[in-house]
Amino acid sequence: MLAYLIRRLLYALPILIGVNVITFALFFVVNTPDDMARMQLGVKRVTPEAIERWKAERGYDKPLFWNDAAAGTGKATETIFFTKSVKMFALDFGSADDGRDIAREISLRMGPSLAVALPVFALGLFAAIAFALLLVYFRASYLDFAGVVLCVAMMSISGLFYIIGGQWLVSKVWHLVPISGYAEGLTAAKFVVLPVLVSVLAGLGSSARWYRTIFLEEYTRDYVRTARAKGLSERLVLFRHVLRNALIPILTGAVVAIPTLFMGSLLIEAFFGIPGLGSYTIDAINAQDFAVVRAMVFIGSALYIVGLLLTDISYTLADPRIRLQ
Amino acid sequence: MIKPVLLWSDLLFFLLIAATFAGGWLAARTEHLRLAWRRVGRSRVAMAAATLLAAFLLIGVLDSLHYRERLPGDGENYAVEVRSALDALLTGLRTRQERTYSAPLATHLFAKESLEGDQGRDFPRLKHGGAHLGADTAGHGADLLAKTVQGMGVGVVAWLVLWLGFLPARQAAPHLAWDAVLATLFALCLVAGPVLLLAQGYHVLGTDKVGQDVLYLTLKSVRTGLLIGTLTTLIMLPAAVALGLLAGYAGGWIDDVIQYLYTTLNSIPGVLLIAASVLMMQVVIDTHPDWFATAAERADARLLALCAILGITSWTGLCRLLRGEALKLRELEYVQAARALGVSGARILWRHILPNVMHIVMIAIVMDFSGLVLAEAVLSYIGIGVDPNTVSFGSMINTARMELAREPMVWWSLAAAFAFMFVLVLAANLFADVVRDAFDPRASR
Numbered sequence: 190m191l192a193y194l195i196r197r198l199l200y201a202l203p204i205l206i207g208v209n210v211i212t213f214a215l216f217f218v219v220n221t222p223d224d225m226a227r228m229q230l231g232v233k234r235v236t237p238e239a240i241e242r243w244k245a246e247r248g249y250d251k252p253l254f255w256n257d258a259a260a261g262t263g264k265a266t267e268t269i270f271f272t273k274s275v276k277m278f279a280l281d282f283g284s285a286d287d288g289r290d291i292a293r294e295i296s297l298r299m300g301p302s303l304a305v306a307l308p309v310f311a312l313g314l315f316a317a318i319a320f321a322l323l324l325v326y327f328r329a330s331y332l333d334f335a336g337v338v339l340c341v342a343m344m345s346i347s348g349l350f351y352i353i354g355g356q357w358l359v360s361k362v363w364h365l366v367p368i369s370g371y372a373e374g375l376t377a378a379k380f381v382v383l384p385v386l387v388s389v390l391a392g393l394g395s396s397a398r399w400y401r402t403i404f405l406e407e408y409t410r411d412y413v414r415t416a417r418a419k420g421l422s423e424r425l426v427l428f429r430h431v432l433r434n435a436l437i438p439i440l441t442g443a444v445v446a447i448p449t450l451f452m453g454s455l456l457i458e459a460f461f462g463i464p465g466l467g468s469y470t471i472d473a474i475n476a477q478d479f480a481v482v483r484a485m486v487f488i489g490s491a492l493y494i495v496g497l498l499l500t501d502i503s504y505t506l507a508d509p510r511i512r513l514q
Numbered sequence: 515m516i517k518p519v520l521l522w523s524d525l526l527f528f529l530l531i532a533a534t535f536a537g538g539w540l541a542a543r544t545e546h547l548r549l550a551w552r553r554v555g556r557s558r559v560a561m562a563a564a565t566l567l568a569a570f571l572l573i574g575v576l577d578s579l580h581y582r583e584r585l586p587g588d589g590e591n592y593a594v595e596v597r598s599a600l601d602a603l604l605t606g607l608r609t610r611q612e613r614t615y616s617a618p619l620a621t622h623l624f625a626k627e628s629l630e631g632d633q634g635r636d637f638p639r640l641k642h643g644g645a646h647l648g649a650d651t652a653g654h655g656a657d658l659l660a661k662t663v664q665g666m667g668v669g670v671v672a673w674l675v676l677w678l679g680f681l682p683a684r685q686a687a688p689h690l691a692w693d694a695v696l697a698t699l700f701a702l703c704l705v706a707g708p709v710l711l712l713a714q715g716y717h718v719l720g721t722d723k724v725g726q727d728v729l730y731l732t733l734k735s736v737r738t739g740l741l742i743g744t745l746t747t748l749i750m751l752p753a754a755v756a757l758g759l760l761a762g763y764a765g766g767w768i769d770d771v772i773q774y775l776y777t778t779l780n781s782i783p784g785v786l787l788i789a790a791s792v793l794m795m796q797v798v799i800d801t802h803p804d805w806f807a808t809a810a811e812r813a814d815a816r817l818l819a820l821c822a823i824l825g826i827t828s829w830t831g832l833c834r835l836l837r838g839e840a841l842k843l844r845e846l847e848y849v850q851a852a853r854a855l856g857v858s859g860a861r862i863l864w865r866h867i868l869p870n871v872m873h874i875v876m877i878a879i880v881m882d883f884s885g886l887v888l889a890e891a892v893l894s895y896i897g898i899g900v901d902p903n904t905v906s907f908g909s910m911i912n913t914a915r916m917e918l919a920r921e922p923m924v925w926w927s928l929a930a931a932f933a934f935m936f937v938l939v940l941a942a943n944l945f946a947d948v949v950r951d952a953f954d955p956r957a958s959r
Contacts, residue, residue, distance in 0.1 A: 207778035215794050224801050341947070345884065345940035347891050349911055350932045357918050455785055456892060474789045475897055482790050489783035497781075 190505075194498065201494040208490040209274045212483050217269055222249035225479065247286075247480075248272055273483070282484040286476065291484050295466060301371055302453030302465030304381050309388045309457075310450055313396065314443055316389055318432075321400035326427060328405065337401070343394025352460045355387040369462035384461040388454065403438050407431045436507045444500045448492035452485070517592050519580040521814040523741055527578050530748055531571075550873070553952035555687070558694035560948035565698040566941040570736050576600040577737040580810070596810035600737075604730055607713060610642035612725035615917075618926050619658060619716045620644075621651045646715050661715070662708045669707025673700050720926040723913070731905050732930045738906035739938060742821060742890045743883040750825030750832070755875060758833040759863050762840025772837070776830040784827050785896075791823040792898040813901035820893070820900060824886060832878045839871045873953035880946040884939040891935065907935045 226243040227235050244250040249269060256267040266272070276283070282291035324336040360368040366383050407413065408431060416426050453467035462468070466485070473481035504511045541547040554560045579599040582592040601608055615624035621644035622637035639649070647653055676699055684692045709729070712718050719728035761772035779787075799805075799816060806812040843849055844867075852862050887907075893899035894908025895915075902909065910931040917924035 203774065204778050204781055207774065208782055211778065211782070212790065215790055224797055227801060341943055342940065345936055345943050347888050347907075347911075347932060347935055347939075349891055349895060350936075353911075353915065353918060353928065357923075361918070449783065452783065455896065459896070470786065470789075471896060474793065477793055479793070482786065482793070486782055486786045486790060489786055490781040493781040493783065 193501075197498055197501070201498075204494060205278070205487075205491060208487065209277065212486050213270055213274050216479055216483060217253060217273075222269070225249075248283075273480075277484065277487045282487075283480055285473070285481050286478045291481055294469065295484070295488070298453075298464055298466045298469050299451055300465075301377075301463050302451060302458065302467060304377055305384050305388075305457060305461075305463055305465065306450035306453055308381065308385045309392075309454070310443075310446065312385060313389045313392050317393055317396035317400055318439070320393065320397040321404055322427065322432065324397070324401050325404040325408070325431070326423070328408070337398065340394040340398040340401075343390075344398070346391075346394075348391045348456065351387050351391040352456065355383060355390075356460070359383055359386075369460065371461075371463045380461070380463070384457045384463065388457050399442075400435070400439060403435045404431055407435045410434075437504065440503045440507055441500055444503045445493070445496040447499060448495040449489065451492060452489050515584045516581040517584065519582055519596050519810075521578075521580055521596070521811065523745065523814050523818055524578040524580060526745055526748065526818070527574070527741060530744055531575070533748075544869075547872075550952045552689070554948050555690040557948045557952075558691045559944050561691040561694040562698040563941040563945040563948075565695050565702075566937065567945060569702060570740060570938055570941075573600065573733055574737045574740040576603065577734065594808055596808055598737075600733065604733065607727045607730040610717075610727065612640050612642065612717070612721045613638075614721070614723060614725050615924050616640055616643055616717060616721045616725075618718060618720040618728075619712065620720065621647065621654055621716075624924065640717075643717050643721075644715060657715075658712070661711045665708030665711040666704055667707070668711065669703035669705070672707065673703040676703070719930045722927050723917070728927050728930050731910055731927070732934050734905040735907045735910060735931065735934065736938070738817065738900060738904055739887045739890060739935070741817060742824070742900075742906075743886040743942070745818070745821040746824040746828065746886050747879050747882050749822050750829035751875065751879070754829035754832040755836060755868070755871075758836025759840045759867055759871070761833075762837040763844050763859070763863055763867060765841075765844075769837075772833070776833050779827070780830045782827075785893075787827050788823055788893065789896070789898045791826070792820065792893075795819045795823070809903055813904045816901040817904060820890075824889065828882065828886075832875070835874055835878070836871055839874060840867055843867050843870055876953055877946075877950045880942070880949045884942040884946065887935065887939055887942070891931075907931045 222244050223240055226240040226249075230239055230243060241250065251267055251269050251272070253269050258267075273283070280292060282295075284290050285294065320336070324333050327333050327336075356368050359365050360383065366379055369380075371377060371380050412434075413426060413430060416430050417423075421429075451466065452470075453463075453465035455467040455471050457463070458465045458467035459471045469481065470485045472478075473485070541551055577598045577600040580596050581598070582594075582596055585591040585593055613623065616622070617624055621640055623640060625637070626635045627638050628635050639651075644651060644654060644657070647657060673696075677696060680692065680696065684690075709718050713729060717727050717729070719732065722728055722731065757772050757775070761769045795816070799812060799819075803812075806815060849862060849866055852866050857865075890899055890906060891908035891911055894906055895912050897912075899908045900906045910927055914924070914927040914931070918928065
């Protein structure tokens with residue numbers, strides 16, 4: 190098990206390097222720092238001096254991969270690739286365009302992101318499984334059919350509609366919670382309730398329908414027929430046999446998402462004014478702050494790889510037959 | 515005179531439609547594909563959804579026939595704006611602009627303004643909405659009712675004509691669910707008739723902040739949604755199919771490289787990869803203004819680039835599926851036999867493996883569509899979607915989002931965008947479900 194985990198972690202290294210190369214290519218080869226400077230300064234009034242100053246301020250005034258002018262190891266380290274990409278492995282993200290330290294900003298914003306993302310994850314999973322179990326319990330009835338129709342309708346509605354509709358109904362018409370904003374401590378609950386409800390609702394349709402198909406597939410298995418034949422009640426069959434066995438595919442989809450919860454949700458945070466990592470990313474995208482976007486891409490992929498690893502471990506917990514080696 | 519303009523997206527869109535027809539022709543010659551499509555055709559839900567999708571497709575095709583108008587005067591001078599056949603059909607809607615917000619079917623502007631002279635503040639009369647009623651709008655309600663009833667009459671007549679038109683098709687293929695098609699068409703006609711008549715004198719879905727007709731904007735959005743939903747899949751399809759099959763069939767280091775490639779791409783959070791790519795593309799477009807002759811071409815390039823970016827981020831799922839399938843097929847007897855007979859690897863992939871994974875590709879195409887249409891709205895909202903000059907559901911929602919905070923509320927542009935998007939995505943989802951069930955070998959009994 191431990192050997193397996195170590196091997197998997199080592200396997201993650203080339204992937205992270207690959208991610209770094211892709212983002213590097215995206216940010217510095219497709220567009221040279223000169224292009225970016227021209228873009229940031231405005232296309233019309235740029236002098237070569239202004240571009241040089243912009244590049245020097247942000248550390249883009251070095252060669253891309255290889256610095257012949259430097260001495261010793263400086264040939265490799267005094268380059269944009271090294272200063273902007275390799276340092277990320279040491280979690281050194283540098284500073285954003287507004288001069289703030291990105292790593293510090295991230296640690297500050299992780300809390301609000303988790304305050305929304307964790308309840309969304311837990312409640313969403315619970316609601317979808319419960320709804321799917323209900324439909325499966327009444328399978329091949331009108332209730333089941335109506336439920337599936339509801340699921341398809343719900344997944345055909347744009348996520349933006351849930352957000353805008355929820356804000357309008359709950360905050361503006363009913364005046365139950367503030368439209369947007371955030372506060373530290375327990376008062377945060379007031380601000381978090383609506384985004385959590387909205388995201389759970391928005392995701393319910395597709396996940397409940399997917400879980401329903403998984404449950405139904407389990408229902409056709411022989412062991413279910415055996416369980417019923419030996420006189421188990423329908424409820425026991427459903428909860429003890431079907432649910433337990435259907436957990437594996439459900440876990441694959443769910444566990445991989447846990448680490449990425451740290452990243453928060455771009456859309457929800459932007460709409461509800463929650464100062465988390467999602468809104469940080471959106472602001473960076475809108476301000477074209479490349480350093481921040483690059484840092485978030487790196488962290489996001491690292492967390493995704495952790496998620497894959499967690500998925501493997503959760504397999505062994507859910508299904509004793511699976512051994513990692 | 516006009517000068518036809520063929521934008522790149524138009525070309526790809528028409529190619530795609532041609533490919534669909536070619537695919538249909540091929541499917542009709544292949545026994546098991548014909549059976550699967552017949553299952554789709556027998557489903558009422560699928561046929562009703564297909565009818566709706568065909569209506570959307572018609573709008574999209576009309577909106578893809580672009581041209582530039584010739585300017586009055588001597589010489590070969592053409593207008594800078596690129597219009598489409600849909601624009602020409604909807605000239606009335608496009609040109610009847612008001613000053614600002616007005617509610618659906620209204621005769622007055624939405625907000626009070628100081629009137630000329632000394633009449634205090636009141637709702638100003640619309641320039642075009644209900645103009646035929648004259649200054650006195652007493653007959654407004656009656657006029658609306660009369661136009662609606664007349665429109666329904668027109669709709670029923672149009673439906674009867676369609677019904678007659680469908681007679682030969684129904685006789686040729688009696689086992690298809692034509693009743694669902696006709697019922698959907700009836701509903702469409704019943705809605706379209708009144709809208710058509712009312713649109714002559716009113717703004718059926720109101721006007722937006724700068725006084726543009728919302729109905730016109732919504733119809734224009736359809737093309738953007740369709741393009742994003744279809745072209746993205748088209749762009750990523752060759753890479754996904756080729757790499758997936760190659761990885762599964764060849765195995766060894768090729769498999770390792772391809773797996774590494776898609777795991778790496780997959781591990782970058784999708785939205786961030788899209789955002790980063792769109793940012794970079796924006797820099798490229800902004801630093802090379804000389805590449806594009808007209809604003810329409812620039813917007814078109816951005817739309818295509820967005821499709822490509824969405825494609826690059828979404829091919830991994832299909833690729834992994836196909837790899838697994840090719841792994842399985844490689845061990846089957848008929849492939850072993852082909853190999854024993856000395857058939858080359860490329861030929862085995864092309865003749866023996868590709869046709870047997872086509873159902874997976876087919877399912878992926880239809881399943882991806884609705885997700886992509888929804889994704890466009892979200893991306894345009896975040897500001898990394900289509901060009902601001904391109905009308906799309908996302909940009910409509912984006913410009914309308916602050917209007918809910920107004921008092922009283924301006925709800926119609928949001929409602930129109932969401933309603934159209936809902937119908938389009940719902941139809942696509944329902945159709946995709948039936949197609950998946952029909953093509954999935956496990957489900958066929």
